[in-house]
Amino acid sequence: MDFAQMPPDWPHRDRARRIASRPHDWCVIDAGAGPVLLLLHGAGGSGHSFRTLIPLLTPHYRVIVPDLPGQGFTRSGARSRYGIDPMAEDLAELCRTLDIAPAAVIGHSAGGALALRLAEILPLRAIVGLNAALGAFDGAAGVLFPLLAKVLSVTPFIPHVVARLWGNAATVQRLLVTTGSPLAEDGVAQYIALVKDPAHVDATLGMMAQWRLEEVMPRLMTLPLPVLLIASTGDRAVPARISREAAAQLPDGSYAEIPARGHLMHEEAAEDVAALLLPWLAAELSGTA
Template sequence: MAKGLDWATDSRDWPNRAHSRFVEAATTRWHVQRAGKGEHVLLLHGTGASTHSWAGLLPLLAARFDTLAVDLPGHGFTQSLRRLDSSLPGMVRALKALLTQESFRPSLIIGHSAGAAIAVRLAPELDPRPRGTVSINGALKPFGGPAALIAPVMAKALAINPFVSRALARGGRDPSRVARLIEGTGSRPGANYLEFYGRLFANPRHVAGTLSMMANWDVSGVMAPFERASLRLHQIVGLNDRAVPPEDAEALARRYNGASLERMPGLGHLAHEEDAARVAASIFSAFASAELPARKSGT
C-alpha cells in the first residue's frame, strides 16, 4: 500500500492544526478538527480535498458553533484500517460511527461538492435529525450523457492499478499543474490553498483514495430520503463554477420547497476558499430562524 501523509512532517503548517486530533471509530483512524462551543456543526469536504479546504470558514463558524471538520476516508490524514468502502453508503456508515464515537449530534451539516451529497444522504439517518444542510456547489446529480458510464469506469480502472496513483502523484509535485487544475474549476483561491492541494496531490495514498471515491460514486436518488424527511437545504452557488453547473442548484430550488438558494457572482467551485466570510454570512443568515419551511405537497 502507498505511504500516506506523515503527520510529523506534512502537517507542520496545516490550517487550524491546533484543533487537530485523531479518533479511531470502527475501521477508520480519522483526522478531525474540532473548535468552538454551541450547536454542533459538521463540515464535509469534496472529492480530493481535506480539512484544509475549511481553513478560513472553520474559525468563523467556531465563533458561534461547536464545529467538527473531518478528512474523509482515503483523504488527507484519515486512514482506513481495513479495505476502504468509498461508496456513498460506505462514507455515510463510516461517518455515523465517528459521530457516535464523538457523541456529536449535528444541528447543521455543511458539505462542499461531493461532500454535499454525503450530507444529504447522512442527514435523514441521524437521530435527532439536523435542522438543515448547506450545499456549497453541491454535486447532487449524476453525470449526464456518456460521462455517466465512462467516468466511473475510467476511475475504477485507474484506482485498481497501484502504479497509476504513484504516476499521478508525481504530477502533483508541479505547482503550475496544480494551479491549472484548481483554476479549471472556476476558482482562484489563495496561494496557501494551492500549496496544500499540491501536498495532497503529490501523495499516492491520497490520490488512490480520491480515485476510489470517484470509481464508486453514485448519487442517483440521493435527494429522495432527504425530501421525505422535510429537511431544509440551503444552497450556496458560485456562478463561475465550471465543475458543477449552477443550473443544477437552480432546478433543485424550483422543485423542492425546502431548498433555498444564494447565488455568489465572482466565485467558482471553491467559493468557500475564495471568500469564507461571504459564505459564513450566508449560512448565518439562512439559519438565523429555527423555523423550517414546509415541503411541497406531492414531493
C-alpha cells in the same frame, strides 16, 4: 498521509486530533463552542478547504471538520467503504465516537450529497450545500468518467504515477483554474501537498469509482428538513443550475447565489458564504442547545 505527517503550518493544526473510530483513523479539526456543525469537504480535498470559513463559524458554533476516509490525514481502514452509503455510515459512527449530535451539516461539492445521505441516519436540523454535486455527469462523461475512475482505482501503481506527475505547482494551478477558483500561493501549496500523496490520490479515485449518486438522489430529494443550497455563477465544475434546480425540488429547499466565484467559493470568499449561511442557520437552529 498519516496524521503524524501533518506539516507544522497546516491550517488549524493546533485544533486537529486523531480519532480512532472503526474502521478508520480519522483526522478531525474540533474548534469553537455551541451547537455542533459538521463540515464535509469534497472529493480530492481535505478539511483544510474550510480554513477561512472556520473562524467565521466558531464564534457561534462548535465545528467538527473531518478529513474523509483515506483523504488528507485520515488513514483508511477499508478501501471498500468509499461509496456514499458506507461513508455516511462511518461518519455517523465517528459522531457517536465523539459523542456529538450535529445540529446541521455543511457540505461542499460531493460533501453536499453526503450531508443529505447522513440526514437519513442522524437527526439533523438543517443542511447547507456549497456548490453541492447533486447531479450526474452530462453526456458521454456520465459513462466514461466513472468507468475510468474504476479502472484507475484498482490499478496499484496508478496513484503513485498520478502523485508524481501531478504533484507540482504548474499542474495543480491548472486544475484549480478549471474549477474557476484560482487560489493564493498558500492554498495552492496545500493542494500540492495532497496531490503528492499516493494514498490521498488512491482514496479520491476510489471515492469517484464507488460513488453511486443516481441510486440515492431520488430518495434524498424527498427529505423534509430545511436545506440551503448556495452556488456560485463562476463554478466550472458544478454549474449553479444544479443547486437551483435541486432547491426547487426539495420539500424545504432554499437557494442563494454568489456571483463570479468558482467551485471553491468557500476558500475564495468565505465572508460572502458566511453572510448567507449564518443568518439562515441562526433562524433554523434557534433554540438548539
